[in-house]
Amino acid sequence: MLEVDHLEVRYGKILAVQDISLQVTQGEIVALIGANGAGKSSIMKAICGIEPVASGQIHYLGEEITGLPSHKIIQRGIVQVPEGRLIFKGLTVRENLLLGGHRTRNRGALEEEITRLLEIFPMLQNRLNDPGSSLSGGQAQMLALARGLMARPKLLLLDEPSLGLAPLVVQDVLELIKSLKKQSFTILLVEQNVRQVLVIADRGYVLEGGRILLEDKAQQLLNHELLVHSYLGI
Numbered sequence: 001m002l003e004v005d006h007l008e009v010r011y012g013k014i015l016a017v018q019d020i021s022l023q024v025t026q027g028e029i030v031a032l033i034g035a036n037g038a039g040k041s042s043i044m045k046a047i048c049g050i051e052p053v054a055s056g057q058i059h060y061l062g063e064e065i066t067g068l069p070s071h072k073i074i075q076r077g078i079v080q081v082p083e084g085r086l087i088f089k090g091l092t093v094r095e096n097l098l099l100g101g102h103r104t105r106n107r108g109a110l111e112e113e114i115t116r117l118l119e120i121f122p123m124l125q126n127r128l129n130d131p132g133s134s135l136s137g138g139q140a141q142m143l144a145l146a147r148g149l150m151a152r153p154k155l156l157l158l159d160e161p162s163l164g165l166a167p168l169v170v171q172d173v174l175e176l177i178k179s180l181k182k183q184s185f186t187i188l189l190v191e192q193n194v195r196q197v198l199v200i201a202d203r204g205y206v207l208e209g210g211r212i213l214l215e216d217k218a219q220q221l222l223n224h225e226l227l228v229h230s231y232l233g234i
């Protein structure tokens with residue numbers, strides 16, 4: 001579904017991502033793992049057209065999308081939920097959701113979409129008219145995810161969805177992401193909670209200094225000695 005070949009991302013003289021090749025198959029949850037500064041967000045941003053691709057190619061559903069503006073990439077069904085949650089605190093939960101579906105003009109279709117999403121995110125049901133500022137961290141993350149889904153993406157890019165959340169809430173968010181897989185979304189996921197993400201992921205890539213260090217099935221990565229030592233702290 002997604003194929004990244006020899007991707008390079010630069011910030012001026014800084015080579016943030018080099019020679020990254022990765023694939024995401026329809027229906028998979030694929031994890032990007034790595035320390036701070038490893039290049040995870042840069043890869044996500046390059047895929048969705050927010051950062052320019054210095055070299056390499058990105059193909060999506062068989063077509064090249066390298067260098068397309070981000071709105072064209074969203075139109076094709078790739079939606080990124082960025083790091084840091086970025087919900088609109090002064091708007092209500094419902095208004096935040098409507099913004100996620102702003103390209104759909106038909107109000108009835110939007111309302112149907114909200115109804116469908118509330119089945120996945122029941123915790124937002126009673127909060128629809130509350131301001132974004134009143135949500136807890138976990139609820140704000142659920143809203144950011146739900147808002148991303150309003151655009152009916154085929155491929156979801158999730159950048160550290162559990163950042164800053166309490167451990168129990170992290171588990172809720174990851175369970176929810178796992179349940180999205182059953183709803184036939186395909187997911188590329190950046191996570192610092194290595195062990196927990198590898199439990200829900202199908203495959204993973206371990207990055208270091210902008211390069212891929214390891215790639216394997218999630219189960220294999222969980223068992224991998226290097227990963228166990230450097231990230232799982234055993």
Ligand SMILES: Nc1ncnc2c1ncn2[C@@H]1O[C@H](COP(=O)(O)OP(=O)(O)OP(=O)(O)O)[C@@H](O)[C@H]1O
Nearest residue numbers: 011014015016034035036037038039040041042043
């Ligand atoms: N806008 C920018 N300008 C300059 N350098 C940047 C910029 N964004 C990222 N970088 C650099 O690129 C490298 C990769 O950053 P990136 O944000 O992709 O890492 P990351 O793996 O997402 O890290 P984190 O886990 O901290 O989110 C880092 O060295 C970072 O300092």
Ligand SMILES: [Mg+2]
Nearest residue numbers: 040041042083
């Ligand atoms: Mg990042």
